[in-house]
Amino acid sequence: MPVFLDTTAADFEPAFQSLLSAKREDSPDVDAVVAQIIDDVRTRGDAAVIELTAKFDRLELTPETMAFSADEIAEAVARVTPEDRAALELAADRIRAYHEKQMPEGHRWTDEAGATLGWRWSAVSAAGLYVPGGLASYPSSVLMNAIPAKVAGVGRLAIVVPTPDGQANPLVLLAAQLSGVDEIYRIGGAQAVAALAYGTETIAPVDKITGPGNAFVAAAKRRVFGKVGIDMIAGPSEILVIADRDNDPDWIALDLLSQAEHDECAQSILITDAADFGEAVAQAVEKRLETLQRRTIAGASWRDFGAVITVRDLNEAAALSNRIAPEHLELCVSDPEALSQKTIHAGAIFLGQYTPEAIGDYVGGPNHVLPTARSARFSSGLSVMDFLKRTTLSQMTPEALRIIGPAAEMLAKSESLEAHGLSVTARLNRLNG
Amino acid sequence: MPVFLDTTAADFEPAFQSLLSAKREDSPDVDAVVAQIIDDVRTRGDAAVIELTAKFDRLELTPETMAFSADEIAEAVARVTPEDRAALELAADRIRAYHEKQMPEGHRWTDEAGATLGWRWSAVSAAGLYVPGGLASYPSSVLMNAIPAKVAGVGRLAIVVPTPDGQANPLVLLAAQLSGVDEIYRIGGAQAVAALAYGTETIAPVDKITGPGNAFVAAAKRRVFGKVGIDMIAGPSEILVIADRDNDPDWIALDLLSQAEHDECAQSILITDAADFGEAVAQAVEKRLETLQRRTIAGASWRDFGAVITVRDLNEAAALSNRIAPEHLELCVSDPEALSQKTIHAGAIFLGQYTPEAIGDYVGGPNHVLPTARSARFSSGLSVMDFLKRTTLSQMTPEALRIIGPAAEMLAKSESLEAHGLSVTARLNRLNG
Numbered sequence: 001m002p003v004f005l006d007t008t009a010a011d012f013e014p015a016f017q018s019l020l021s022a023k024r025e026d027s028p029d030v031d032a033v034v035a036q037i038i039d040d041v042r043t044r045g046d047a048a049v050i051e052l053t054a055k056f057d058r059l060e061l062t063p064e065t066m067a068f069s070a071d072e073i074a075e076a077v078a079r080v081t082p083e084d085r086a087a088l089e090l091a092a093d094r095i096r097a098y099h100e101k102q103m104p105e106g107h108r109w110t111d112e113a114g115a116t117l118g119w120r121w122s123a124v125s126a127a128g129l130y131v132p133g134g135l136a137s138y139p140s141s142v143l144m145n146a147i148p149a150k151v152a153g154v155g156r157l158a159i160v161v162p163t164p165d166g167q168a169n170p171l172v173l174l175a176a177q178l179s180g181v182d183e184i185y186r187i188g189g190a191q192a193v194a195a196l197a198y199g200t201e202t203i204a205p206v207d208k209i210t211g212p213g214n215a216f217v218a219a220a221k222r223r224v225f226g227k228v229g230i231d232m233i234a235g236p237s238e239i240l241v242i243a244d245r246d247n248d249p250d251w252i253a254l255d256l257l258s259q260a261e262h263d264e265c266a267q268s269i270l271i272t273d274a275a276d277f278g279e280a281v282a283q284a285v286e287k288r289l290e291t292l293q294r295r296t297i298a299g300a301s302w303r304d305f306g307a308v309i310t311v312r313d314l315n316e317a318a319a320l321s322n323r324i325a326p327e328h329l330e331l332c333v334s335d336p337e338a339l340s341q342k343t344i345h346a347g348a349i350f351l352g353q354y355t356p357e358a359i360g361d362y363v364g365g366p367n368h369v370l371p372t373a374r375s376a377r378f379s380s381g382l383s384v385m386d387f388l389k390r391t392t393l394s395q396m397t398p399e400a401l402r403i404i405g406p407a408a409e410m411l412a413k414s415e416s417l418e419a420h421g422l423s424v425t426a427r428l429n430r431l432n433g
Numbered sequence: 434m435p436v437f438l439d440t441t442a443a444d445f446e447p448a449f450q451s452l453l454s455a456k457r458e459d460s461p462d463v464d465a466v467v468a469q470i471i472d473d474v475r476t477r478g479d480a481a482v483i484e485l486t487a488k489f490d491r492l493e494l495t496p497e498t499m500a501f502s503a504d505e506i507a508e509a510v511a512r513v514t515p516e517d518r519a520a521l522e523l524a525a526d527r528i529r530a531y532h533e534k535q536m537p538e539g540h541r542w543t544d545e546a547g548a549t550l551g552w553r554w555s556a557v558s559a560a561g562l563y564v565p566g567g568l569a570s571y572p573s574s575v576l577m578n579a580i581p582a583k584v585a586g587v588g589r590l591a592i593v594v595p596t597p598d599g600q601a602n603p604l605v606l607l608a609a610q611l612s613g614v615d616e617i618y619r620i621g622g623a624q625a626v627a628a629l630a631y632g633t634e635t636i637a638p639v640d641k642i643t644g645p646g647n648a649f650v651a652a653a654k655r656r657v658f659g660k661v662g663i664d665m666i667a668g669p670s671e672i673l674v675i676a677d678r679d680n681d682p683d684w685i686a687l688d689l690l691s692q693a694e695h696d697e698c699a700q701s702i703l704i705t706d707a708a709d710f711g712e713a714v715a716q717a718v719e720k721r722l723e724t725l726q727r728r729t730i731a732g733a734s735w736r737d738f739g740a741v742i743t744v745r746d747l748n749e750a751a752a753l754s755n756r757i758a759p760e761h762l763e764l765c766v767s768d769p770e771a772l773s774q775k776t777i778h779a780g781a782i783f784l785g786q787y788t789p790e791a792i793g794d795y796v797g798g799p800n801h802v803l804p805t806a807r808s809a810r811f812s813s814g815l816s817v818m819d820f821l822k823r824t825t826l827s828q829m830t831p832e833a834l835r836i837i838g839p840a841a842e843m844l845a846k847s848e849s850l851e852a853h854g855l856s857v858t859a860r861l862n863r864l865n866g
Binding site: 083084086087088090091094097098101102104107109111115116117119122124125138139140171207208226228229233248250251254255257258260261262288292293294298336340344345346347348349350351352353354355356357358359360361362363364365366367370371373375376377378379380381383385389390391392393394395396397398400401404405406407408410411412414415416417418419420421422423424426427430 | 516517519520521523524527530531534535537540542544548549550552555557558571572573604640641659661662666681683684687688690691693694695721725726727731769773777778779780781782783784785786787788789790791792793794795796797798799800803804806808809810811812813814816818822823824825826827828829830831833834837838839840841843844845847848849850851852853854855856857859860863
């Protein structure tokens with residue numbers, strides 16, 4: 001049974017607090033193992049990667065077979081059905097169109113002092129994308145990571161994807177091809193992250209690594225951070241649905257279950273202003289759980305972390321939503337636009353009852369890599385910005401230096417940084433002398 | 434003596450590689466101590482913070498005296514000279530004007546399928562800024578961190594600044610006042626970071642922590658990352674100057690020294706296409722080092738990590754600059770604009786000989802918190818973006834769902850996520866039924 005809360009109950013606040021702070025994930029401490037693997041790859045390069053792949057993925061590689069060849073990719077991609085290909089192409093096109101609009105512009109201006117200031121954006125030169133193998137090998141995640149990188153202008157984009165026992169997912173290879181990925185290596189785990197960060201004889205190092213992975217991959221990304229850039233370390237997925245009584249309980253139940261089926265640690269929360277509607281949704285969830293393929297996972301998630309919260313009104317719903325800062329937020333209410341103005345902290349908002357969150361996972365256009373575990377309070381989903389960096393630009397004229405230089409001299413003096421001041425003074429002396 | 438390199442020399446490549454990979458900083462391993470301090474503050478709140486402040490800063494606080502009172506701030510600020518105040522105000526105004534131009538805009542559009550898509554930006558609700566105490570207590574850093582936060586719209590901005598033996602820097606308090614800071618606490622170290630991240634009885638928790646600090650502060654920021662957002666963990670400062678022979682060697686020498694005087698681990702590099710000019714600059718550095726106040730620090734930095742590199746032409750200079758990816762890049766050449774197009778990876782570029790880097794430290798307008806240690810390959814300086822987050826928005830109409838929903842159903846099936854597909858199917862059944 002999920003937890004049922006009601007804001008009018010006397011014990012609501014502590015119960016809500018405990019929902020907020022529930023620890024959903026047990027991160028195994030794999031840091032020591034990962035440190036050793038990274039050292040090994042840094043020291044021995046290809047040889048280490050090949051040995052570790054034989055050990056963990058039961059796959060014998062050589063430097064020559066580490067990457068998929070063009071022929072291998074073409075052969076695998078040819079096995080994809082036309083229907084699957086069409087769906088993936090539609091998704092790729094929509095994700096590309098959305099992310100193209102995200103490209104920020106540089107700016108340059110001259111101010112009253114005569115100083116020309118501004119900034120420009122440029123792409124990361126090379127990026128690497130981790131794609132999990134086996135069951136969690138999602139072609140949609142390839143699109144969501146690779147397309148923003150290519151839209152940003154990343155010159156070289158490499159994918160690493162483990163292929164346990166040599167099994168590769170043709171849809172993953174097709175997604176990579178549609179995204180314009182340049183290199184695909186059949187390696188995984190911490191050894192793949194190390195190879196991307198430090199390079200080997202066969203794999204050139206990259207500047208940024210993104211993409212989801214297990215505890216080993218997450219620990220490896222944390223460890224190489226600084227040497228290269230990384231995206232967020234994502235936790236288990238979450239959804240918050242705010243729904244009034246004018247919804248089909250079965251639709252809302254399916255939306256809650258579409259998060260719950262990801263992972264036993266996923267969390268699905270319904271907030272409604274109608275207690276009987278909340279009951280109806282909970283019943284619809286139970287009914288769907290009888291037949292759902294992934295009912296064991298979805299049932300555990302719903303039972304352990306699910307919640308139905310009844311509120312007095314939608315203002316209260318918005319206030320609770322801001323405290324939850326959900327990764328995904330569905331607003332199934334009569335005026336979703338108005339409510340969205342009040343739900344400030346959220347990774348992605350889905351407005352209205354015809355926008356199930358699953359649309360956003362695949363074909364909506366916005367990115368499905370989103371901040372989890374309340375980090376939407378301070379961070380954003382993946383975007384082209386993750387593959388760009390900003391360089392600030394300043395140019396003084398002699399006159400501009402005359403106007404603002406003395407203040408710099410004064411501040412340098414107050415901070416006891418004499419050479420800072422002298423670098424301005426020497427120039428002003430010439431200009432004034 | 435700094436290292437002198439010449440790209441025409443046979444051993445240039447290994448020598449440049451070793452310059453690139455020189456380890457400049459010994460990070461003491463303070464992680465265990467910091468973990469304990471954070472646990473202590475989480476468990477005991479104010480009491481722990483007060484005890485640790487007595488121990489490390491020799492300062493007895495109570496919950497009531499943890500924050501500076503308005504009277505205390507006014508009293509300290511009144512001691513600032515009119516000249517210092519004017520300089521700080523000029524700096525604050527220019528930094529504010531620059532960062533106001535950085536505010537990004539949200540976007541909303543309806544595509545051919547009838548889907549309304551977009552994103553919006555919103556500010557982090559509460560941010561905390563760490564300001565080092567003692568010698569490294571720089572009012573300019575307060576402006577550079579606090580003004581972007583307030584321009585972004587952060588509602589509550591708290592500063593923590595240790596005041597060893599009760600000594601506070603009036604200019605730091607004035608900088609905080611000019612920036613619109615809401616709360617100033619006289620605490621520091623890992624305990625201050627923990628208090629900001631987890632809150633105490635007196636200090637409400639924040640969502641994001643920025644600002645420089647020593648090894649304890651850096652370790653604490655790494656540890657609370659995830660619970661709150663943090664800015665980058667900055668390493669020692671660096672400058673690369675690309676200068677042709679038409680420069681005053683003394684000006685360039687002072688620019689190099691203005692980084693070197695920060696820290697013995699700072700790095701100053703000159704690249705020039707004229708070997709004799711490089712020699713002249715090195716001599717000018719030695720001459721200035723005879724009298725510079727911070728000559729011990731600056732001399733050690735220049736001797737241990739400084740470099741003068743002679744290149745065949747400016748294209749070669751740009752290529753080396755991109756491999757260095759410097760924090761600060763000065764282009765003292767006849768056509769700095771043209772050269773800047775080729776120097777892609779840099780935190781901040783200063784164009785022309787009248788733009789010494791020190792201008793950017795204080796009054797130029799762009800931020801002086803910039804990516805160090807080659808991380809300009811993948812990251813950017815501090816900006817309003819650090820205090821904003823993006824929420825993506827999607828709204829389907831029934832018609833839009835009819836058009837793109839089937840592709841989502843297909844992809845959900847290929848990823849074996851049945852509930853995802855059913856959440857679309859249930860809606861399409863109603864629409865089509």
